[in-house]
Amino acid sequence: MSAWSYGYVSNVGYTYGYYHELNPLRAIVPMLQEGLAVPEIKNACELGFGQGVSLNAHAAAQQIRWYGTDFNPAHAAFARDLASTCGSNALITDQDFASFCSRDDLPEFEFIGLHGIWSWISDDNRRIIADFVRRKLAVGGILYISYNTLPGWSAHAPIRHLLAMHDNVRSVGGQSHEQNVQNALAFGSRVLAQSPLVQHNAPNIAKRLDEIAKQNTNYLAHEYLNRDWHPMYYADLAQWLEPAxxxxxxxxxxxxxxxxxxxTAEQQKLMDEVAGTPLAQTVKDFLLNKQFRRDLWVKGARRLNNVQLAQQRGKQRFVLTVPRESVELSVSNHVTVGLMPEVFEPVLEILSDHQVHRTADITQALAGKANPAQVFAALTILHAKHQVAQVQDEVSVEAARGRCRAFNESVIAAAHNNGEIYYLTSPLSGGAVSVSRIDLLFAEAHNHGLREPQQWAAHTWQILQAQGQAMLNKDGEALTTEADNLAELTRLAEEFAKQRLIALKALQILTE
Structure with missing residues (x-):
């Protein structure tokens, strides 16, 4: 770690992830379902953006002006290059929070996002961020914040402490960080094997360490080896944010x-007892053993009356992004429940053309079958399941097309050499979708005018073969013949045509 990193892992690049919740447009649906007013978002800020994939995907796909900082200069350099490639006007810096938050050239923000970073910073930096939110979040503005949560982390926190201590005391200079992480994991397994009392009190702790060992090494370094790491109860976070x-x-x-x-029914009775009180979220975290929360906070939340709420819900636009037949009329989180077919089936029938539809138009078409609240609730659940996307206004869609095209072409071109980013961004949703490397190469073939799965497979095989690469069989072994590679690629291409291509066309990431 460097002196400027304040104990945060800085010699290992963070993963190139994308996080849907950092898209401010995705906040609209859950807030309207809650009956709350949503601000018009002109300026947005992400603090601690990692490699900047989310920030750049949103800056490319929205008319919102984005600002952000990540004190790791390698992260900021990558993010700036990506911003330049897609032609966005995002302001990207490598300043620490104290320097960035004290800048005098920042506007008020209608949206500020922090994904995970709250758990890995010092109390001094938490005070800086809370003060920044107080000064710079506009009245009515949204704060998205996610963090490691108690009590869910209580049983597994010892693993993190053990790994971090080993890295601090026993890591070998000159040895790769991957090997140091692996050494820490191996040492942790040996310690737990000789700790029967710990395993008695936390029976799943050894299993959790085995699961951790399967994750990305760079992710593990950032998740477990920082000096500061503080999972937090909801009430403690609320206290931190009260001055904001x-x-x-x-x-x-x-x-x-x-x-x-x-x-369960008994748990719901307990929740009913504390509904509407500050205790409710704490009880929820205990009942569900929450380990990670993704929450929206508002400066001056305003509840809409019935007329205002109907108007705001009615003008929202949605598009179905999965094959109609793949939508199951159930939802699973901690409990699996069925969804009302008399409401969801007619809604899905309207959306099955994968065109953009307004809520008001769907409601009018279903008059007598479902009321407006039921229609919007159905759309909200489908949105939460990532089966429909909310669509921004036409002006924003048209303005984003060129930037999205540049972003996506850059990602696809990088896929020839594996690349780092496996997301494509949409001018409709203002956000990104996950794709595989093979999907990216299929998408490139489609962009070149090839329309048959066999053609996509041949295009992709040419790229892999030129690099001495091959597809793998179900046992993880490389396929050795051209015929076998083409057969496997054709199989994947046919799956792509039935599944992913529908989403990419519906979101206008790919065109006919």
């Missing part, structure tokens, strides 16, 4: 608030 004048609004994903898929 924000109040809890709802979860960033509605399924984390949809009680029917969260609680």
């Amino acid at each position: 004048k924000v109040g809890f609004a709802c979860s960033a994903n509605y399924l984390d608030d949809f009680n029917l898929c969260l609680y």
Whole structure:
């Protein structure tokens, strides 16, 4: 770690992940389902953006002006290059929080996002961020914050402490960070094997360490080896944010608030006793043993009346992004529950053309079959399941097309050499979708005018073969013949045509 890193892992690059909740447009649906007003978002900020994939995907796909900082200069350099490639005007810096948050050239923000970073920073930096939110989050603005949560981490926190201590005391200079992480994991397994009392009190702790060992090494370094790491009770976070004048609004994903898929009957009775009190979120975290929360907070939340709410819900636009036949009329979180076919079936029938539809138009078409609240609730659940995408206004869609095209072409081109980013961004949703490397090469073939799965397979095989690469069989062994490789690629291409291509076309990432 370097002196400027404040104990945060800085000699290992973070993963190239994308996080849907950092898309401010995705906050609209859960907030309207909660009955809350949503601000018009002109300026947005991400603190601790990692490699900047989310920030750049959103800056490319939205008319919102994005700002962000990550004190790791390698992260900032990568993010700036990506911003330049797609032609966005995002302001990206490598300043620490104290320097960035004290800048005098920043506007008020209608959205500020922090994904995970709250758990890995010092109390001094938490105070800086809370003050920044107080000064720079606009009235009515949204704060998205996610963090490691207690009590869910209580049983497994000793693993993190053990790994971090080993890395601090026993890591070998000059040895790769991958090997140091592996050494820490191996040492942790040996210690737990000789710790019967710990395993008695936390029976799943050894299994958890085995699961951790399967994860990305760079992710493990950032997740477990920082000097500061503080999982937090909801009430403690609320106390930290109280000076910022924000109040809890709802979860960033509605399924984390949809009680029917969260609680047993007895648990629901308990939740009913504390409903509407500050105790409710704490009881929820205990009942569900929450380890990670993704929450929306608002500065001056305003509840809409019935007329205002109907108007705001009615003008939202949605598009179905999965094959109609793949939508199951059930939802699973902690509990699996069925969904009302008399409401969901007609809604899905309208959406099955994979065109953009307004809520008001769907409601009108289903008059007498479902009321407006039921229609919007159905769309909210499908949105939370990532089966429909909310669509931004036409002006924003048209303005984003060129930047999205540049972003996506850059990602696809990088896939020839494996690349780092496996997400494509949409001018419709203002966000990104996950794709595999092979999917990216199929998408490139489609962009070149090839329309048959066999053609996509041949295009992809040419690229792999030129690099001495091959597909793997079900046992993880490389296929040796051209015929076998083409057969496997054709199989995947046919799956792509039936599944992923529908989403990419519906989101106008790919065109006919």
